[in-house]
Amino acid sequence: MKLISLFVLISTLVGLGLDAETLHAQYRKSLLPISASARHTAMSHNHTSKEHIYQADKWFASDKVKHFSASFLLVVMGKIGSKELLKFDRAASSTSAVGSALLIGFAKEVIDDLNPNNIFSLKDLAADLLGIMLAILLLSLTTY
Numbered sequence: 001m002k003l004i005s006l007f008v009l010i011s012t013l014v015g016l017g018l019d020a021e022t023l024h025a026q027y028r029k030s031l032l033p034i035s036a037s038a039r040h041t042a043m044s045h046n047h048t049s050k051e052h053i054y055q056a057d058k059w060f061a062s063d064k065v066k067h068f069s070a071s072f073l074l075v076v077m078g079k080i081g082s083k084e085l086l087k088f089d090r091a092a093s094s095t096s097a098v099g100s101a102l103l104i105g106f107a108k109e110v111i112d113d114l115n116p117n118n119i120f121s122l123k124d125l126a127a128d129l130l131g132i133m134l135a136i137l138l139l140s141l142t143t144y
Helices: 002-016 020-028 036-056 062-084 090-114 122-140
Strands: none
Touching: 062 090, 062 122, 090 122
């Protein structure tokens, strides 16, 4: 719980400290920590394709529906599973389900960014968060 809270706090503070141009520049860069010469070669080779993919990343695309649905299902299955199988209480099952869904969504974006034909998409993460929020809202209306 403390780790997730710390992660959310750090992410929020970092996000608030970025202006639009800085965010745009960071959004296009690869997250892969490679050597300077290899990074320069990779960036010069992939810059055009990454920029094109970044421009093509739309808010309302089938990919966003998949992110929303997957996050929603991860939270529902995680919350019910942790409560029924692991006998977690309501708060612990929510925390574990949300934390797992956030971690999986973020890891998927990092893996996407490592692919020269894909990007780290903040729009995908937003769809993940919407799915997580809806799942928690709907589950709060039940005994789970």
